[in-house]
Amino acid sequence: MSLPTEPASAPAGTxxxxxxxxxxxxxxxxxxxxxxxxxxxxLPSRELVADRxxxxxxxxxxxxxxxxxxxxxxxxxxxxPNALPQHTTEIDGVEIHFVHVxxxxxxxLPLIMTHGRPGSVVELxxxxxxxxxxxxxxxxxxxxxxxxxxxxxxYGFSGEPTELGRESGRIARAWAELAARRPTG
Numbered sequence: 001m002s003l004p005t006e007p008a009s010a011p012a013g014t015x016x017x018x019x020x021x022x023x024x025x026x027x028x029x030x031x032x033x034x035x036x037x038x039x040x041x042x043l044p045s046r047e048l049v050a051d052r053x054x055x056x057x058x059x060x061x062x063x064x065x066x067x068x069x070x071x072x073x074x075x076x077x078x079x080x081p082n083a084l085p086q087h088t089t090e091i092d093g094v095e096i097h098f099v100h101v102x103x104x105x106x107x108x109l110p111l112i113m114t115h116g117r118p119g120s121v122v123e124l125x126x127x128x129x130x131x132x133x134x135x136x137x138x139x140x141x142x143x144x145x146x147x148x149x150x151x152x153x154x155y156g157f158s159g160e161p162t163e164l165g166r167e168s169g170r171i172a173r174a175w176a177e178l179a180a181r182r183p184t185g
Contacts, residue, residue, distance in 0.1 A: 095159035097151040108144035120156035121149040
C-alpha cells in the first residue's frame with residue numbers, strides 16, 4: 001500500500017484519480033440547525049413496560065437528545081481526525097474519505113480498516129497509535145502497520161452513492177483500488 005507517498009502514474013491518455021488532502025470543518029450554521037432539529041424532535045411520552053422489551057426507553061432517548069443538543073463538543077470531535085492525515089479520492093463514482101497514517105517502522109504491514117454501518121472512522125481513531133507505533137504501546141516493530149481508515153460510502157465524510165449495490169464485495173474492490181492509488185500532487 002503506497003498512498004499517499006509516490007507520484008501518480010496512469011495509462012497514456014488518461015488522468016490518474018486525484019487524492020486530495022481533507023480536514024473536517026462543519027459550519028456553525030449546520031451545527032445550530034442540528035441542535036434545533038434535535039431539540040424539536042417529538043419523543044414518545046412513556047413506555048408501556050418497565051424494561052427494554054419495546055426498545056430504547058424514552059428517558060434514555062430524551063437524555064441522549066439533550067446531550068446531542070447541549071452537551072456534545074463537536075469542535076473537540078473535529079480535532080481528533082484533523083490531527084491525522086486525511087484525504088479524499090473518487091472511487092466507483094463516489095468520493096471516498098480516508099485517514100492514512102504511516103508507521104515509523106519501515107517494515108510495517110499495510111492494513112485497511114473500515115467501520116460498520118452505521119458508524120464512522122472516528123470509532124477507529126483510538127487504534128492508530130497502537131497499530132502504527134506499537135513500540136510506544138508495549139509492542140514490537142513486528143506488530144506495526146501502515147494504516148488506512150476508510151469511510152464507507154454514505155457515511156462519515158465519504159460521498160453518498162446514487163445507486164444501490166454497495167455490498168461487501170463491491171466495498172472490498174473499492175478498498176483494493178484505494179490501496180493501489182498514488183497521489184497526484
